[in-house]
Amino acid sequence: MxxxxxxxxxxxxxxxxVFFALPFALVVxxxxxxxxxxxxxxxxxxxxxxxxxxxxxxxxALDLETYRRLASDDLYLASYFSSLxxxxxxxxxxxxxxxxxxxxxxxxxxxARQVLVMALILPFWTSFLIRIYAWIAILKxxxxxxxxLASVGLPPLTILNTEAGVLVGLVYAYLPFMVLPLYAxxxxxxxxxxxxxxxxxxxxxxxxxxxxxxxxLPGLAAGALICFxxxxxxxxxxxxxxxxxxxxLGRTIWNEFFANRDWPxxxxxxxxxxxxxxxxxxxxxxxxxxxxxx
Amino acid sequence: xxxxxxxAVTSKPHVGAVRSGFAPWEDPQARPLVRFEAVxxxxxxxxxxxxxxxxxxxxxxxxxxxxxxxxxTTLMRMLAGFETPDxxxxxxxxxxxxxLPPHRRPVHMMFQSYALFPxxxxxxxxxxxxxxxxxxxxxxTDRVEEMLALVKLEGMGGRKPHQLxxxxxxxxxxxxxxxxxxxILLLDEPLAALDRKLREDTQFELMGLxxxxxxxxxxxxxxxxxxxxxxxxIAVMRAGRIAQVGRPAEVYEAPAxxxxxxxIGDVNLFEGRVEAAEGGVVRLxxxxxxxxxxxxxxxxHAIGSQAWIAVRPEKMRLHLDPPPAGPNxxxxxxxxxxxxxxxxTYVVEVAPGRTVRAACANTARTVERPIARDDAIWLTFAPDxxxxxxx
Ligand SMILES: Nc1ncnc2c1ncn2[C@@H]1O[C@H](COP(=O)(O)OP(=O)(O)OP(=O)(O)O)[C@@H](O)[C@H]1O
Ligand SMILES: [Mg+2]
Numbered sequence: 001m002x003x004x005x006x007x008x009x010x011x012x013x014x015x016x017x018v019f020f021a022l023p024f025a026l027v028v029x030x031x032x033x034x035x036x037x038x039x040x041x042x043x044x045x046x047x048x049x050x051x052x053x054x055x056x057x058x059x060x061a062l063d064l065e066t067y068r069r070l071a072s073d074d075l076y077l078a079s080y081f082s083s084l085x086x087x088x089x090x091x092x093x094x095x096x097x098x099x100x101x102x103x104x105x106x107x108x109x110x111x112a113r114q115v116l117v118m119a120l121i122l123p124f125w126t127s128f129l130i131r132i133y134a135w136i137a138i139l140k141x142x143x144x145x146x147x148x149l150a151s152v153g154l155p156p157l158t159i160l161n162t163e164a165g166v167l168v169g170l171v172y173a174y175l176p177f178m179v180l181p182l183y184a185x186x187x188x189x190x191x192x193x194x195x196x197x198x199x200x201x202x203x204x205x206x207x208x209x210x211x212x213x214x215x216x217l218p219g220l221a222a223g224a225l226i227c228f229x230x231x232x233x234x235x236x237x238x239x240x241x242x243x244x245x246x247x248x249l250g251r252t253i254w255n256e257f258f259a260n261r262d263w264p265x266x267x268x269x270x271x272x273x274x275x276x277x278x279x280x281x282x283x284x285x286x287x288x289x290x291x292x293x294x
Numbered sequence: 295x296x297x298x299x300x301x302a303v304t305s306k307p308h309v310g311a312v313r314s315g316f317a318p319w320e321d322p323q324a325r326p327l328v329r330f331e332a333v334x335x336x337x338x339x340x341x342x343x344x345x346x347x348x349x350x351x352x353x354x355x356x357x358x359x360x361x362x363x364x365x366x367t368t369l370m371r372m373l374a375g376f377e378t379p380d381x382x383x384x385x386x387x388x389x390x391x392x393x394l395p396p397h398r399r400p401v402h403m404m405f406q407s408y409a410l411f412p413x414x415x416x417x418x419x420x421x422x423x424x425x426x427x428x429x430x431x432x433x434x435t436d437r438v439e440e441m442l443a444l445v446k447l448e449g450m451g452g453r454k455p456h457q458l459x460x461x462x463x464x465x466x467x468x469x470x471x472x473x474x475x476x477x478i479l480l481l482d483e484p485l486a487a488l489d490r491k492l493r494e495d496t497q498f499e500l501m502g503l504x505x506x507x508x509x510x511x512x513x514x515x516x517x518x519x520x521x522x523x524x525x526x527x528i529a530v531m532r533a534g535r536i537a538q539v540g541r542p543a544e545v546y547e548a549p550a551x552x553x554x555x556x557x558i559g560d561v562n563l564f565e566g567r568v569e570a571a572e573g574g575v576v577r578l579x580x581x582x583x584x585x586x587x588x589x590x591x592x593x594x595h596a597i598g599s600q601a602w603i604a605v606r607p608e609k610m611r612l613h614l615d616p617p618p619a620g621p622n623x624x625x626x627x628x629x630x631x632x633x634x635x636x637x638x639t640y641v642v643e644v645a646p647g648r649t650v651r652a653a654c655a656n657t658a659r660t661v662e663r664p665i666a667r668d669d670a671i672w673l674t675f676a677p678d679x680x681x682x683x684x685x
Contacts, residue, residue: 195376196409198396200474201426206397210422214413 024274031267032062041261066268076269079247080276086163086238086248087231090170091224097171098178098223103212105179106186117183120176132169132240139165139241161243169237174230178223185219186212218287225284229277249273316526317541318351325388327352327510328373328478333382335368342368344534345382350478355504355511357521360531361557366514367406369531370480373512374403386477397426402476406483408467410455416466417442417451423474441469444503461492472503478510485520497523518558522546530554546606551685555604562610562650564603564680571595576682577621578603582644588621589680602683609679610652612640613672614663622680624650624673628665642671 033042044061047054070076105116123131138144139160146156159165189212197207235250242248249269256266318324326349335343343365350356358366371377373384375396383390391399402423411419417438424434442448445465455463464484471479484500485493501524504511515521521528522542530537530545530553537557538550549555552563564587566578576595578587587603595601617623629649630641640652652673665671 190407190409192405192407192409193411195396196403196405196411197422199374199376199401199403200423200470201397203395203397206426211411215411 027267028271029062030263031066031271032064033264034061034063034065035262035264040263042263066264067272070265070268070272075247076252079249079252080272082247083232083249083273086166086170086246087228087234090167090174090231091228093167093171094174094178094227095220095224098175098182099216099220101175102179102182102186102219105183106189113187117180120179124176128173129236131173132237135165135169135172135241136160139168160241161245163242163246165241165243166238166246166248169241170231170234173237174227177226181222181226182216182219185216189215218290221287222284225280225287229280229284232277233273316353318354319349319527324351326350326385327354327387328512329383329385329388330369330373331383331385333369333372333379333384335365335372335377336380341534343372343379346531346534346536347382348529348536348539350510350512352510353508355501355513355524355526357525357528358512358514358531359518359521359528359557360516360537362516364531365534366516366531367482370403370482370512370514373478374401374480375399400477401480402471402474403480403482404467404471404484406486408455408463410463410466410470412455414454415451416447416453416455416458419455419466420451420469420473422470427474437473441473444472445469460487461496464488464496468500468503472507472509476509478512481511481513483514483516485515486517493520494523500524522558530557532557548681549604549683552602552604552683553685555681555683560607560651560653562605562607563683564605566601566603568595568597568599568601571597575677576601578682582648583622583624585619585621585623587680588677589682590678591682595682595684599684603680604683605675605680607639607651607653608637608655609675610650611674611676612652612654612665613674614665614669615672617672617674620674622675622677626650626671626673628667628669628671631665631667640665640671642673644673 030042033044035041036043044058046058050057101120105113105120108116136143141156141158141160143160145159149156159168193211193215194207197211198204202210233250233253234248235254238246238248238251239254242251253266253269253273256262256269319326328348328350330346330348332345332347333343334341334345346365346369348369358369360366368377372379375391375394375398378392383392385391386399386401411422414422420438420441421434424437429437438451439448442451445468447462447465447469450458450462455466458466464487468481468484471481481500485496488496497520500511500513513521513524525542527539527541528545529539532553538545538554540548545554546558549558549561555561555563564578564580564582566580566582566587568576569579569586570577571591571594574590574592576589576591578589578601580586589603616625624642624644626642626644628640629643632639632641636656637653638656640654642650642652644650650673
């Protein structure tokens with residue numbers, strides 16, 4: 001006798017249909033439309049009253065014009081590559097900062113570990129915006145950082161409204177997402193593997209590079225992808241800490257949507273971003289499947 | 295029924311079987327490869343190893359045997375360098391190795407969990423210690439091939455550990471530990487994860503390997519049969535202390551105390567008081583046997599002191615008709631019979647609630663007078679069959 005799947009098995013499909021597939025279809029449709037000076041500011045619109053003829057003319061009016069415009073305009077390409085570069089750079093910094101933290105926590109006693117993991121997540125209990133505004137207060141020309149530098153006789157730094165400001169914000173905001181997956185693999189690593197390596201003649205440092213580090217690569221990959229993907233499309237951090245100089249896709253989309261009222265362009269940028277992020281997302285999925293398959 | 299004629303008692307008998315003439319521990323001049331000197335280890339005040347002293351000689355196959363939690367692994371880990379003794383010294387080749395980190399000790403360990411590196415192939419696992427020694431590429435490849443052939447894993451070098459069976463993993467761990475030619479190989483319950491048949495085969499393979507490599511092996515186990523099969527000598531441990539060290543036959547046939555007698559196989563213990571002790575013969579008075587017990591001893595015993603006589607079940611003789619009166623004679627009723635094919639174990643109730651075990655080898659296919667449950671029966675044993683214990 002076959003058991004029927006419970007209704008709950010449908011829940012994820014339903015959710016994804018309502019909150020991902022339908023909105024995404026709308027965005028794709030928008031990106032294929034043309035800008036018009038009207039309300040709403042795009043054409044064509046589906047005319048149900050016209051029946052199948054209306055449907056035909058609707059589809060006939062959709063085209064790739066907007067994408068052609070994006071590809072030929074340096075501004076879009078520049079902000080696209082600038083986003084990838086900043087997110088990539090931030091990911092590298094996150095790895096360099098996050099690895100020692102994760103390693104340190106994993107080496108602590110049981111009690112200390114719980115406290116440290118908790119402390120790592122604790123800042124998330126205050127509003128994200130407040131924390132970013134706090135960074136403005138720290139980084140601004142007469143802010144806390146420069147006051148501290150001045151008090152020890154060092155020249156002031158210009159960080160706010162530069163790419164450095166964006167990187168500070170990204171690294172700060174995404175650190176837990178790098179540390180937690182790394183911590184997860186380091187913490188469950190079998191201690192006897194390190195002992196075996198030392199037993200076979202490795203110094204503690206040698207054992208780290210030959211055993212601990214290679215075995216933690218899945219955690220590093222997971223952390224890097226979890227951080228990199230949303231950082232590419234990040235809007236709030238570049239907007240508040242990067243000033244007008246910093247080009248990032250999140251800001252470009254916002255500008256097209258609200259400043260230029262160019263909804264098709266904004267949608268096309270969003271679709272292009274998603275498609276280009278599919279590559280790392282698929283890589284991540286593959287890698288996760290491999291880890292779980294063990 | 296009689297299991298055999300009385301054995302002629304020689305004046306200076308050998309205890310049990312001697313496997314070979316290899317016995318460097320009997321030479322007082324010989325310097326042991328490893329010497330534990332009153333080594334003590336505590337964890338948070340709890341004593342794990344208690345003033346353990348032990349000598350292990352070059353080319354010896356030495357077993358640490360004891361129940362779970364008695365400190366076997368801890369003793370071994372102190373030799374490997376993963377734990378530091380609180381008191382006492384450990385000498386390797388006469389040198390105190392305190393302060394030497396694990397990676398500088400010429401001692402390799404085969405871990406209970408095997409601890410194979412999951413990200414490395416079988417060949418690279420085996421090569422791990424060789425690379426750390428700084429050997430050349432060619433040498434490493436040759437030696438890995440040699441090791442894989444030795445443990446019968448030719449052609450498996452490219453596999454990852456998770457693609458191997460438990461038995462194959464065990465052999466990779468073994469190859470990895472012996473590849474860099476340690477002075478002494480430590481094996482922590484190496485066969486615990488294998489099924490019975492494979493375990494028995496592997497025991498003999500281990501012995502062959504140890505012999506052909508001429509290496510010193512220290513094995514930890516809580517399986518007494520395993521220890522008896524593989525080891526030249528066994529140290530029986532109890533709650534952190536070394537209870538006895540000796541050849542398998544010595545710890546079996548001449549246990550030093552009741553604990554060892556009981557731990558190394560089945561034993562019947564008869565309690566009594568020393569009534570006479572002269573000329574190497576002790577007589578114990580006991581309410582269990584009408585004429586008491588007699589046994590041969592090498593040490594002296596004070597008259598009136600408490601003592602036990604320990605007799606292995608296979609050294610008890612069963613009689614269907616009352617044997618002539620004398621010492622070492624008990625009457626009883628058969629309470630249970632366990633037929634094992636090669637052996638039959640009889641549980642005989644000699645007093646209400648008090649049972650004695652006797653084991654008989656089934657040397658013939660047929661018996662004239664079978665023994666059944668509730669049959670009245672008599673048990674005897676020869677004076678040299680029992681060991682007199684005071685502890
Ligand atoms: N790292 C440790 N911290 C605290 N106590 C420990 C530690 N290692 C061992 N012990 C304790 O020391 C005692 C001896 O442990 P050990 O592992 O040497 O036993 P064992 O004879 O190897 O037992 P088993 O046969 O179960 O492996 C045990 O009581 C154990 O709880
Ligand atoms: Mg153990």
